[in-house]
Every structure is written in structure tokens, then in C-alpha cells.
Amino acid sequence: MQPDVAVPVLIVDDQRPFRLAAAAVLRRSVGFELVGEAETGEEALEQVAVLHPALVLMDINMPGINGIEATRRIVAAAPETVVFLCSTYQLSDLPGDAQTSGAAAYVNKEELGPAVLRRLWDERDGDGRLHTA
Amino acid sequence: MAIRVVLAEDNVLLREGMSRLVQGHDDLELAGTCGDLPSLLGLIDQEKPDVVVTDIRMPPTGTDEGIRAAAHLRVEHPSIGVVVLSQYANPAYALALLAEGSQGRAYLLKERVADVEELLVAIRQVAQGGSVIDPKVVDALVGASSPRSRSDLDRLTPREREILGEMAQGKSNAAIAATLVLSERAVEKHTNSIFSKLGLSEERDVNRRVKAVLLYLAARD
Numbered sequence: 001m002q003p004d005v006a007v008p009v010l011i012v013d014d015q016r017p018f019r020l021a022a023a024a025v026l027r028r029s030v031g032f033e034l035v036g037e038a039e040t041g042e043e044a045l046e047q048v049a050v051l052h053p054a055l056v057l058m059d060i061n062m063p064g065i066n067g068i069e070a071t072r073r074i075v076a077a078a079p080e081t082v083v084f085l086c087s088t089y090q091l092s093d094l095p096g097d098a099q100t101s102g103a104a105a106y107v108n109k110e111e112l113g114p115a116v117l118r119r120l121w122d123e124r125d126g127d128g129r130l131h132t133a
Numbered sequence: 134m135a136i137r138v139v140l141a142e143d144n145v146l147l148r149e150g151m152s153r154l155v156q157g158h159d160d161l162e163l164a165g166t167c168g169d170l171p172s173l174l175g176l177i178d179q180e181k182p183d184v185v186v187t188d189i190r191m192p193p194t195g196t197d198e199g200i201r202a203a204a205h206l207r208v209e210h211p212s213i214g215v216v217v218l219s220q221y222a223n224p225a226y227a228l229a230l231l232a233e234g235s236q237g238r239a240y241l242l243k244e245r246v247a248d249v250e251e252l253l254v255a256i257r258q259v260a261q262g263g264s265v266i267d268p269k270v271v272d273a274l275v276g277a278s279s280p281r282s283r284s285d286l287d288r289l290t291p292r293e294r295e296i297l298g299e300m301a302q303g304k305s306n307a308a309i310a311a312t313l314v315l316s317e318r319a320v321e322k323h324t325n326s327i328f329s330k331l332g333l334s335e336e337r338d339v340n341r342r343v344k345a346v347l348l349y350l351a352a353r354d
Contacts, residue, residue: 060314061312061313061314066314067314068314087314088291088292089292089313089315089319090319092319093315093316093319093322093323094314094315094316094319095310095314095315095316096316
């Protein structure tokens with residue numbers, strides 16, 4: 001499933017260090033391309049409408065609407081968008097609505113790397129369940 | 134803009150000394166002084182200071198006026214910082230002061246005020262919503278029962294430290310869960326792990342929360 005065109009990716013995180021780290025992961029990931037960054041869920045909604053990313057790496061804990069709510073709104077407005085929730089906590093620590101937000105996968109920030117990104121992307125199946133690395 | 138300070142201290146000499154100290158620094162402004170609880174509450178309403186520096190024991194009862202003033206401000210004027218000065222490292226007072234959160238609260242021993250820098254640091258800290266707890270108070274609280282407690286903090290995971298930082302703001306588990314976007318059960322699991330690592334598992338819930346927070350604040354300095 002190697003695409004000819006790189007997957008356009010939007011990074012959403014209020015903390016600059018993580019945006020830098022995620023951008024570095026994308027640079028080392030063949031087949032993915034960073035197209036934009038957002039610092040809040042609200043900004044992410046605007047960016048999705050303008051940039052049409054295929055994949056959004058979404059932080060969960062942010063000021064304003066959190067990543068789970070932002071995911072719900074993005075998937076409702078642009079259902080073709082694939083969202084991976086990113087957190088430093090375990091999936092089992094997240095509130096129940098993380099499962100039903102419409103996100104395709106959950107990635108622990110400490111595990112985010114080219115291989116994990118590729119695998120979760122290739123395994124995305126839109127079955128509404130949250131896959132993990 | 135200068136930090137506006139109200140001083141409450143029934144010992145006239147100490148009050149004069151602290152007044153001069155405040156007046157001697159450009160970033161501080163003395164908004165008023167008094168020597169008992171009713172005048173303090175009146176002065177606060179009148180002057181709306183940024184910070185109140187108060188003795189714990191003052192007239193009318195000479196028991197815990199400073200703590201009561203701090204509790205009153207937490208409800209009525211949450212943005213006003215409070216530096217409480219105490220003669221003794223009495224853990225019960227410190228627990229009471231921090232029971233509703235450590236934001237904008239300092240607990241200093243009077244012996245510390247002899248080193249004027251300590252008081253100035255505390256005033257500036259609480260003005261920004263920060264916290265300062267006298268190390269001796271922390272030792273009195275946890276030192277005797279668990280001498281390893283401070284280094285035990287190093288055993289906390291970054292996640293546990295983040296949750297402890299939220300606890301230091303006086304948040305309940307439900308409020309922490311909402312802030313960090315976690316399930317309440319996850320917060321409970323992490324707080325239990327924190328208490329266990331800090332040797333506080335056997336304590337009553339309120340006390341162990343405040344003790345954990347005190348350790349956290351003490352280690353941050």
C-alpha cells in the first residue's frame with residue numbers, strides 16, 4: 001500500500017517541543033509530508049478546512065476544546081480525514097469518549113516513530129475502533 | 134506595576150521592620166498595615182492588595198487568625214496571594230492553609246524573616262500564584278515518619294508528577310481528570326501510586342493529598 005503521493009499530515013499540539021518532535025518523525029518517515037501545524041483544537045478545525053490533510057496527529061490535552069472534541073468535529077466536517085490521538089498517558093487512562101471520537105488510532109507520544117506511524121496508517125480501516133501501536 | 138502589599142502583625146516592632154522592608158523595594162508598595170483580624174479584613178476590602186502578609190496568631194483570639202484570613206480570601210478574593218508567618222513549624226496550620234490548594238500561598242517561619250530575601254521571594258511568588266513552604270514545616274510533617282520521602286519523589290513517573298502538580302492546585306480527582314483529559318479511574322490509579330511511592334498510603338485522604346503536595350512543593354525549590 002505504498003502511495004505515490006505523500007500523505008499530507010497536520011500536527012496539532014499546544015506544546016512546541018512535541019510539534020518539533022512530531023515534525024522530525026515525519027521528516028524521517030517515507031510517504032508522509034508535514035503540511036501544517038496547529039496549537040489548539042479550534043485552529044486544527046480551520047486548518048483541516050484549508051489544508052485538507054489526510055492524517056491529523058492530535059494531542060489530547062490542550063487549552064480550549066480538547067483533542068477528543070476536536071477529533072469529533074473534524075471527522076464530522078471532513079469524514080475522509082484520519083485522526084490519530086496522541087498522549088503521554090496509556091490508552092486505558094483516557095476517558096471513555098476517546099474510543100468513540102472517530103479517531104482511527106491512539107499513539108503514545110513516547111512510541112511515535114516512522115515504523116509505528118506507517119503501521120497504524122496502513123492498518124487504518126475506518127471500523128470506528130481505536131487501534132494502538 | 135508594583136505589588137501592593139498589606140501587612141498584618143500584632144508585634145509592632147516586627148510590623149515596622151517589615152513595613153520598611155516593603156517600602157525599600159521598588160517592585161513593592163505598602164498598601165496598609167494592621168494588627169488584628171477585623172482590621173485586616175477591612176483593609177483588604179478597602180485596598181484590594183495583591184498580597185497579604187499575615188501573622189498566624191493575632192487578636193482577637195490569638196490562635197489562627199492568619200489561616201482564617203487566608204481561607205476567607207480563597208473564597209472572596211481568590212487572586213490575592215497570602216504569606217502566612219508562623220512562630221512554629223506547626224504542620225496542622227500548614228495543612229489547613231493548603232487544604233483548598235497551594236496556589237498563591239506561602240507558609241514561612243518567622244525566624245526566616247530575619248533573612249529578608251526569603252520574605253521578598255515569598256511575596257513575589259504568591260503574587261504570581263506560586264507557593265512557598267518553609268522546608269522546616271515539610272520536615273515536621275513528613276520527616277519524622279518517612280525520612281526517605283523527598284528522594285521518593287524521584288521515583289514518580291512524569292505522568293504522576295503531572296497529576297501531583299494538578300493536586301497542588303487543590304483540584305479533586307474529577308477536576309484533574311477533566312483538565313488532563315483522563316478518566317477518573319486513571320487519575321485514581323495514579324494518585325494511589327503516588328501515595329504508595331511517597332509512603333502515604335495509610336493516611337487519611339485529605340492529609341495525604343496535602344502531604345504529597347507539600348513534598349512536591351518542597352522538592353521544586
